[in-house]
Amino acid sequence: MNNRKTIQTLCAAALTALLLSGCEEAVDTNFGTGKVSIGIKDAPIDGAMAVVVSFTGIELKAYSGETITRTFTTPRTIDLLTLQGAKTSLLLDGETVTGGKYDWLRLKVDLSTSYLTNSSGRHNLTIPSGGESGLKVINGFTVPQDGSLALTIDFDLRKSILEPSQTGGAYRLKPVLRLVQNDKTGHIKGTVPNSRVNGSGCGTAAVYLFEGSNIIADDLDGILADPSDSSLVKLNNSSGNYEYELGFLNAGSYTLAFTCQANLDNPENNDTGVIFSGTTNVTVTAGATTSYNFP
Numbered sequence: 001m002n003n004r005k006t007i008q009t010l011c012a013a014a015l016t017a018l019l020l021s022g023c024e025e026a027v028d029t030n031f032g033t034g035k036v037s038i039g040i041k042d043a044p045i046d047g048a049m050a051v052v053v054s055f056t057g058i059e060l061k062a063y064s065g066e067t068i069t070r071t072f073t074t075p076r077t078i079d080l081l082t083l084q085g086a087k088t089s090l091l092l093d094g095e096t097v098t099g100g101k102y103d104w105l106r107l108k109v110d111l112s113t114s115y116l117t118n119s120s121g122r123h124n125l126t127i128p129s130g131g132e133s134g135l136k137v138i139n140g141f142t143v144p145q146d147g148s149l150a151l152t153i154d155f156d157l158r159k160s161i162l163e164p165s166q167t168g169g170a171y172r173l174k175p176v177l178r179l180v181q182n183d184k185t186g187h188i189k190g191t192v193p194n195s196r197v198n199g200s201g202c203g204t205a206a207v208y209l210f211e212g213s214n215i216i217a218d219d220l221d222g223i224l225a226d227p228s229d230s231s232l233v234k235l236n237n238s239s240g241n242y243e244y245e246l247g248f249l250n251a252g253s254y255t256l257a258f259t260c261q262a263n264l265d266n267p268e269n270n271d272t273g274v275i276f277s278g279t280t281n282v283t284v285t286a287g288a289t290t291s292y293n294f295p
Contacts, residue, residue, distance in 0.1 A: 034099040034143040036060075037150045039088035041248060042080040044232045045157040046204040046263050050117040051080045053125070053155075057108040058091055059134070063101035070095060075110055080155055085231065085245030086187050088152055099145035105179070107135040107153070116161065116171045124170035139179040150182040152248045158230055159220055159267050178228075180248050186284040189245040190292040192233045192258060196278070197242045202260035205233035207244040207294075208276070210255040217257035217276035220267040228254075232262070251286040255279060258294055 038058065045051065055078065057071035070092065078089050091107070114125045127135075143149050159176040188209070197205040208217060208227040218224040231244040257276040259265075264273040278294045 032099050032145040033096050034145055035094045035148040036092060036097055036143050037090060037094055037148070038092040038105070038153065039090045039151070040078065040080075040083065040153045040155055041086075041088045042083045043154060043156040043158055043229050044081060044084050044206075045161050046206070046232060048081060048116055048118050048157075048161070050115075051125075051157055051161065052113075052115050052117075053078060053080060054110040054113040055091060055107055056110050059106040059108065060097060061103045061105065062098060063103055063140075064098075066098060068097050071108075075113065077113065080157060084247075085189070086247035088248075091153075094148065097143055099143050099147075101140065101142050103140055104136060104138045106137070109134055114173075123164070125173045126170040127173050127175070135175045135177060137177045137179045141179070141181065152180050152182055152185070154178040154180065154229070154248060156229070158265070159226075162268060163266070180250055182248065184286050185248045185250055186286055187245065187247045187289040188249065188254075188256070188282060188284060188292065189243065189289060190294065191241045191243050192294045194242060196258060196294060197233055197260060199260060204263035205242070205258070205260045206262035207231050207233060207246070208257045208259065208262075209246050209249070210257065211252070213253045213255060213281045215255040217255070217259075217279055219265045219271045219274040221270040222267075223270055230262070233258075249284045251284050254282050254284060256282055256292060 055076040057069060060068040076091060083089055111125055111127065116123045116125055137153060141149065141151060156176040156178065160174055162172040162174055164171055192205065207230065209229040210217065210225055211228045215225050220226050229246050231246050233242050233244045236243050258278040259274055259276045261274045264271050280292060282290055282292050284290055
């Protein structure tokens with residue numbers, strides 16, 4: 001009899017614990033709602049006059065398994081070359097979604113209305129894989145309940161645009177996307193002397209950014225430490241200075257390096273003709289702009 005009561009007591013305790021566990025899990029997954037804003041920016045590519053991508057919607061994949069889809073009433077057709085430095089274009093602006101953790105997001109695109117324009121004309125864009133599923137950014141984030149979150153997607157065109165595999169073919173879009181939380185980022189900007197930009201043997205002037213201090217600068221080739229971002233050096237007609245700007249960088253230590261052979265940098269090759277100079281360490285602080293003028 002005592003054994004029977006003991007078993008009954010244990011079973012009741014186990015059932016109670018199971019029910020409580022289920023209740024706790026239900027509470028954990030009921031996050032209410034929050035607001036999310038998602039902007040997009042670009043790390044530039046030389047030789048192109050426009051890189052236009054038509055975004056038709058966005059998907060957010062929640063940790064709970066829920067997929068939230070927002071389809072734009074009118075496609076957002078954006079020339080990514082206009083979004084350099086700290087400039088962005090919003091894809092979502094204070095959109096109300098389920099609060100909680102998210103595993104990834106996906107940008108839906110219409111390649112039929114996306115294109116690249118350069119000196120030889122207008123060219124189609126193609127995605128070697130994933131064209132129908134969109135551009136997936138695998139990077140977790142959390143939308144706070146009754147709060148708001150601002151994110152920026154850095155679309156690195158210098159790494160993402162590949163030459164046509166055959167003459168007259170479409171340019172290949174192999175997206176390299178970086179997702180950051182805006183309030184955890186800062187910016188870098190500065191000037192480069194005319195003598196560096198227009199020196200002998202110079203083509204396209206650019207400033208490359210590498211994660212960490214004292215990094216040995218290298219071109220885009222996937223062999224050594226590739227740059228995490230870059231900025232073309234452009235003349236500011238108002239000030240007369242050659243300027244660069246790198247935006248939405250996670251707080252931390254970085255290495256800057258200048259080159260005036262960025263036009264020779266093919267992300268599919270080890271380009272020995274890309275020579276770097278003026279390498280320096282910089283620190284990015286969240287919510288602030290770090291200034292560095294190359295000597």
